[in-house]
Amino acid sequence: MAIHTKFITKVLGTAAALGVVAAVAGPVAAQDDTFIEQARASGQIGEQADGYVGAVKGASGDLKARIDQINIKRKAFYTQLAEKRGVTVNEVAAAAACKLFENRVGPNQYYRTEQGQWVQRQGNAPVQMPSYCPK
Numbered sequence: 460m461a462i463h464t465k466f467i468t469k470v471l472g473t474a475a476a477l478g479v480v481a482a483v484a485g486p487v488a489a490q491d492d493t494f495i496e497q498a499r500a501s502g503q504i505g506e507q508a509d510g511y512v513g514a515v516k517g518a519s520g521d522l523k524a525r526i527d528q529i530n531i532k533r534k535a536f537y538t539q540l541a542e543k544r545g546v547t548v549n550e551v552a553a554a555a556a557c558k559l560f561e562n563r564v565g566p567n568q569y570y571r572t573e574q575g576q577w578v579q580r581q582g583n584a585p586v587q588m589p590s591y592c593p594k
């Protein structure tokens with residue numbers, strides 16, 4: 460993903476000024492359901508550096524369908540926000556990933572790095588943030 464820190468900073472900076480950071484993380488997180496939360500807690504799924512949810516080791520039909528539903532909703536939300544902010548959908552998704560990695564990946568949960576590797580967060584150790592996230 461060719462995302463530059465300055466664009467993420469623009470998205471997050473604008474978002475912070477307008478309270479949109481919560482608008483990104485809130486609706487994105489609210490799209491999850493109990494089934495997805497259980498799948499996340501059991502290590503079947505995780506957040507990805509592209510702002511979407513993914514299956515850690517493949518997914519059954521029902522789980523795959525739920526992941527697809529969440530990602531469709533996320534893309535629709537990212538698209539609306541991108542149009543309002545004058546940035547690309549990928550930039551909004553990347554900004555969301557920064558916030559989701561920071562606030563959503565819990566202890567012992569999995570996340571997918573920008574290099575495509577699934578990593579399990581060890582306890583409260585810091586999450587390996589994508590390079591495009593502001594420091």
